[in-house]
Amino acid sequence: MKSYWQEYSPSIESMMLSQDATYLAENEQNEILSYLPNYSGKKVLELGAGIGRFTSKLATMAAHVTAVDFTQQYIDENQKQNQHLSNITFKCDDVTMLDFPAGSFDVVFSNWLFMYLSDEEVSTTFSKIYDWLTPGGYFFLRESCYHKSGNVKYTENPTLYRAPLDYLQMLRVSSRDKPGCYKIIRAKNILVYIQHNGNPNQLCFLVQQMENEESTPLKQHLESVFAINSFTALERVFGYNWCSTGGELSHRDFSARLGLRPGQRVLDVGCGTGGAATFMARHYGVHVHGVDLSSDMIFKAIERQGKLESRVKRRK
Structure with a gap:
């Protein structure tokens, strides 16, 4: 080296x-x-x-x-x-x-x-x-x-x-x-x-x-929910890149009510693996900053961001 x-x-x-x-x-x-x-x-x-x-x-x-x-x-x-x-x-x-x-x-x-x-x-x-x-x-x-x-x-x-x-x-x-x-x-x-x-x-x-960081029952529950195997199972229910109830269908309706315009900046709190962020960047031309307390989900979102079309991944 x-x-x-x-x-x-x-x-x-x-x-x-x-x-x-x-x-x-x-x-x-x-x-x-x-x-x-x-x-x-x-x-x-x-x-x-x-x-x-x-x-x-x-x-x-x-x-x-x-x-x-x-x-x-x-x-x-x-x-x-x-x-x-x-x-x-x-x-x-x-x-x-x-x-x-x-x-x-x-x-x-x-x-x-x-x-x-x-x-x-x-x-x-x-x-x-x-x-x-x-x-x-x-x-x-x-x-x-x-x-x-x-x-x-x-x-x-x-x-x-x-x-x-x-x-x-x-x-x-x-x-x-x-x-x-x-x-x-x-x-x-x-x-x-x-x-x-x-x-x-x-x-x-x-x-x-x-x-002396102790693992509390809540912490253990969250780690279980946000583990890779867990959110992969959620995606099988709600659709690829979606880990919450409603999936893309619900978010499509929700986004339409926000009055989003190209160039606006959106903070996506609880972004998960990036389903909503990708949807808004692709369909509305907004720049999205995704935040989640699960590092596993953030890393998976970043991995998938790298595979998006250039115009979309520059907005996430």
Whole structure:
């Protein structure tokens, strides 16, 4: 893996593997940082820091940032760009070999890292991160799912384009032997990529380390209802992409009463697997933001969004 990245110069185009990097970089950076919890005055660990696209932004608010990358030329460039900041520790090391004392960081941040690691390496690192976090600390990761997003040609591609549910499962498994668990706070796709090229497969996850998190009867019921097998069974009753009573027929009548017009923005609360969102985007030309408390359903909605016609998936 190290030899693969050593072929790429320490530039923004290399980091993003995209000829559109100049346009995407700033917009993407601002969007991703907006999804982070408050890290002002916090201790932040940045994994896969690269040339420092996010390092300087993190360091302007954090008490201290530990920036790690396994490519020396990238760490050198990062240090050069941020030498004016005194609250950054630069470390050239393999993420899978890192070791820190328990409770060392309030926030762990990664961008395009775990898609280059094996399943075993991902699970092991997730488990370590749980220990490195302070109680109630946050872990943010962003990955390319399903297929590549850049348009730079390369002869070798070691990336593992997983489904988002794979990451969710590894987060769950990696914390099974812990006193608490990883709690999914947010899981969503990156809007800049949807708007720019209709690509909904850039995913980010914000999880929180929760100690002594007990499973209540209500939580157990909801997890059962929203499990993949459960909503698949609901779709057999209400129709593909529909998990609630009435299905498309009821929503068709309901939507007709809303006075929807092309270009309007709609918030779909309890969007499930995206049936209503897809219907409104396709038939009314509105832009839909779907929200659901089930990460399983959200991931299934995103998976199906990627298979829609271009004009529709740009509106979800």
